[in-house]
Amino acid sequence: MNETPAIHLSGLRKTFGALTAVDGVDLSIRPGEVVALLGPNGAGKSTTIDLALGLARPTAGGVELFGAPPRDAVAAGRVGAMLQGGALLPTLTVAESVALVAAAHRHPLSVAEALDRARCTEIARQRVSKLSGGQLQRARFAVAVVSDPDLLFLDEPTAAMDVEARRTFWQSMRAFTAAGRTVVFATHYLDEADEYADRIVMMARGRIVADGTPAEVKAVVSGRRIRATAAFPETPASTAALAALPGVRSADRHGDVLTLISDDSDATLRALIPTHDDIHDIEVTAHTMDEAFLALTEARDTEGALS
The missing domain is CATH 3.40.50.300 (P-loop containing nucleotide triphosphate hydrolases)
Structure with a gap:
C-alpha cells in the first residue's frame, strides 16, 4: 500500500x-x-x-x-x-x-x-x-x-x-x-x-x-491465570504439589482462594481436576493490560538502569 x-x-x-x-x-x-x-x-x-x-x-x-x-x-x-x-x-x-x-x-x-x-x-x-x-x-x-x-x-x-x-x-x-x-x-x-x-x-x-x-x-505477558476456591488444607506439601503441576510457573494461595499462573492452562487443569474434587468455582483468564504495562515498563526501567 x-x-x-x-x-x-x-x-x-x-x-x-x-x-x-x-x-x-x-x-x-x-x-x-x-x-x-x-x-x-x-x-x-x-x-x-x-x-x-x-x-x-x-x-x-x-x-x-x-x-x-x-x-x-x-x-x-x-x-x-x-x-x-x-x-x-x-x-x-x-x-x-x-x-x-x-x-x-x-x-x-x-x-x-x-x-x-x-x-x-x-x-x-x-x-x-x-x-x-x-x-x-x-x-x-x-x-x-x-x-x-x-x-x-x-x-x-x-x-x-x-x-x-x-x-x-x-x-x-x-x-x-x-x-x-x-x-x-x-x-x-x-x-x-x-x-x-x-x-x-x-x-x-x-x-x-x-x-x-x-x-x-x-500477549507479551505469557501464560494464563487459573483462579479457584480450594477446600483442602494449605500445607507446604500441597503448595509444592500445585507448583509441580504441568505448565505452572507460580502457585499462590490466600485463604481458600488459589491462584496459579500457567504457560499451559489446559495441561494444568487436566492434571489438577482428577486429583482435587475439592476445588470449585474455577476461572481461567488472560493477563490484563495492567500486567502487560508493568512487565514492559519495568523491563525498560531495568534495562535503563543496567545500561
Whole structure:
C-alpha cells in the first residue's frame, strides 16, 4: 500500500539539557487508526505529541503529518488537539469559546454541531470559569473538533472526569472516529486503551517498548491465570504439589482462594481436576493490560538502569 501515513515520526529525539525526553522514536500511523499512547509519568508521551504537532522543535529526527510538515497540516485545519496545557478564556461561555476557534478555520463545523459532538449543548451558555473539571474537558474537546479535523491528538482527555463523564466522552469519540478519522490519545487509564484503541504504543524512558493491538500487547505477558476456591488444607506439601503441576510457573494461595499462573492452562487443569474434587468455582483468564504495562515498563526501567 502506498497510502500516505497520517503521522510519520522518524528517529525523533528531544533533549532538555541532560534529560532525554524522547529517544529515537520511529512511528507510522495510518489514516483511520485509533492509537493509544501508554506509559508511566516521564515516559515521553506528552513530549512526543508536542513534537508531532510542531509545538516543540526536535533535537533530531523528523515529523510529517499527511506527508507534510506539521504546521501545514495544522494551518489547513486537518489537525485538532486537546492538550493538558490548553486553556480557554475564563470569561467566555463554552459556545463563545468554540465560535472563537471556529473563526480561525476555513471550513469549520457549525458551533452547534461541535457542541453536540462533545456533548456540550447543555453547558453551552455557561462561562468557562464556572465549569467543573469534567465539563471543562468536554468544552476543550468541542474546541478541538470544531475545525472538523482528519487527525485528532488527545493528551489525557478524561482526566478529572468521573466514570459517567468518561463513558459519555468515549461515546462521542466513537461517533467521531466512525467516519474514519485518525485519533492518537495519551492516557493513564489502561482500560480505556484496551477498550477503545485499535493499536497501543507503549513508551518508557522516551522509547517505544511495545506496539501492537491490545491483544498483542497483553500477549507479551505469557501464560494464563487459573483462579479457584480450594477446600483442602494449605500445607507446604500441597503448595509444592500445585507448583509441580504441568505448565505452572507460580502457585499462590490466600485463604481458600488459589491462584496459579500457567504457560499451559489446559495441561494444568487436566492434571489438577482428577486429583482435587475439592476445588470449585474455577476461572481461567488472560493477563490484563495492567500486567502487560508493568512487565514492559519495568523491563525498560531495568534495562535503563543496567545500561
